[in-house]
Amino acid sequence: MILVLATAGLFAAYTVTVPGTVTATLNSTIGEYLVHGFNVAGVKYQATVTVPDAFNATAPSFKYGYKTNAATGSFSFDMAVGDFINGTAGIVKIKDVVVSSGILDHGVGTRVYQIFSQTGTGIEKTAETTITIKPFLSFTAGDTDITATAITALNAANGAAAGDYVSTVSFSITAS
Amino acid sequence: MKRLLGVILVITISLSLFAVDAVTISPNHAVVYLKGMIASSSTKISAYDEFGSELDQDSAVLTFDFPATEVWDISKSIHFKYTSNLPTGTYGKLSFVISDLQLNEANTLRTSLELNSEHVMTRVEGGNTFSITFLPGTQKDTNIGMLTVKVSKKANDIFTAGSYKGSFSVNYTDGL
Numbered sequence: 001m002i003l004v005l006a007t008a009g010l011f012a013a014y015t016v017t018v019p020g021t022v023t024a025t026l027n028s029t030i031g032e033y034l035v036h037g038f039n040v041a042g043v044k045y046q047a048t049v050t051v052p053d054a055f056n057a058t059a060p061s062f063k064y065g066y067k068t069n070a071a072t073g074s075f076s077f078d079m080a081v082g083d084f085i086n087g088t089a090g091i092v093k094i095k096d097v098v099v100s101s102g103i104l105d106h107g108v109g110t111r112v113y114q115i116f117s118q119t120g121t122g123i124e125k126t127a128e129t130t131i132t133i134k135p136f137l138s139f140t141a142g143d144t145d146i147t148a149t150a151i152t153a154l155n156a157a158n159g160a161a162a163g164d165y166v167s168t169v170s171f172s173i174t175a176s
Numbered sequence: 177m178k179r180l181l182g183v184i185l186v187i188t189i190s191l192s193l194f195a196v197d198a199v200t201i202s203p204n205h206a207v208v209y210l211k212g213m214i215a216s217s218s219t220k221i222s223a224y225d226e227f228g229s230e231l232d233q234d235s236a237v238l239t240f241d242f243p244a245t246e247v248w249d250i251s252k253s254i255h256f257k258y259t260s261n262l263p264t265g266t267y268g269k270l271s272f273v274i275s276d277l278q279l280n281e282a283n284t285l286r287t288s289l290e291l292n293s294e295h296v297m298t299r300v301e302g303g304n305t306f307s308i309t310f311l312p313g314t315q316k317d318t319n320i321g322m323l324t325v326k327v328s329k330k331a332n333d334i335f336t337a338g339s340y341k342g343s344f345s346v347n348y349t350d351g352l
Contacts, residue, residue, distance in 0.1 A: 031200060032199040032200070033199065033200050033202070034199050034200070034201045034202070035201075035202050036201075036202075036203075036206055037203065037206045038206060038208060045202075046206075047203045047205075047206050047207070048206070048207050048208065048209070049208045049209070050208070050209045050210075050211060051208060051209070051210045051211065052211050052212075053211075053212065053213075054210040054211055054212030055212035055213065055214065056212075060210050060212075062208050064206070064208075068199070070199045073199060075199075084210070084212055086214075089263065089312065089313070090214075090313065092212070092214075120199070133210055135212065153314075154313070154314065157212065157214055158314075159314045160214055160313070160314065161214070161261065161262075161263065161312055161313035161314065162214045162215060162216035162217070162261045162262060162263045162313075163213070163214060163216075163263045164211065164212075164213050165211070165212045165213065165214065166209055166210065166211050166212075167209070167210040167211075167212075168207060168208075168209060168210075169207070169208045169209075169210065170205055170206070170207045170208075171205065171206040171207070171208075172204070172205050173201050175199065175201070
């Protein structure tokens with residue numbers, strides 16, 4: 001007796017179709033940033049720095065800079081320069097401000113200077129400049145300070161009262 | 177029969193690392209402090225003759241030329257001034273002692289002192305002392321007062337002709 005089984009359905013050919021490509025898509029967003037501050041002994045973007053011996057014949061200076069990857073928007077880096085104050089004992093006025101690079105747009109009659117101007121491009125941009133603040137070390141009749149105001153002999157270092165003086169120079173950024 | 181097994185694998189991962197709507201500015205403000213010191217200078221008191229010439233150790237001589245008349249009054253004045261730069265005001269006294277002008281024991285011209293204040297911060301004490309308030313801050317040749325040496329001869333005074341000599345001493349003390 002011969003048993004013939006119909007096996008046509010037992011060992012059917014199964015075809016598995018596998019996609020040729022498996023794609024994993026990773027999307028991430030990197031935030032825009034802007035850091036600024038002072039270069040102190042090679043360490044950049046420090047929030048504060050103190051410069052001593054400001055009445056030396058060599059005027060005090062410091063390095064200021066920024067780094068940004070902003071894609072859009074415009075930024076103005078502004079500096080406000082304060083006089084040297086010794087409580088109520090005396091004031092030494094500011095004679096001049098100089099930068100090694102960048103811009104120095106000075107509003108007439110003000111003590112505010114624009115140091116940098118940056119328009120976002122999305123590409124990382126850095127800039128740094130050395131800023132020198134020159135106080136009046138001596139007085140000459142007719143002298144005016146950075147606000148175009150006349151000074152007196154008491155507003156120069158060789159005529160002001162003895163004591164410790166501090167000038168505060170602050171930086172801020174305006175975005176538009 | 178083919179069974180189609182299709183496996184489609186799509187993995188989408190969205191990672192929002194720095195989801196920001198605007199540029200992050202850091203720090204908000206950067207500040208630099210410029211510090212300078214004006215050293216105080218010790219007080220220097222100077223003496224000037226009636227013509228405004230400063231007297232020093234080599235020229236501090238008052239010369240009286242007595243006229244050949246029976247009665248006369250001769251006087252010579254010295255002006256005292258000070259220069260300083262003090263952080264705060266302070267006080268001091270300038271006292272004088274004068275001797276008579278003498279040829280010898282038998283021929284002595286009596287002298288007298290007269291002090292006059294030349295500044296509101298100076299007062300005369302005891303007829304021979306300037307009590308001085310030294311002002312703070314820069315002071316250059318600020319008046320103290322005037323000292324006048326007087327020599328007189330009355331009609332019945334008889335003096336031998338010759339060179340009469342005398343001296344006066346100046347003493348300074350700090351404080352009230």
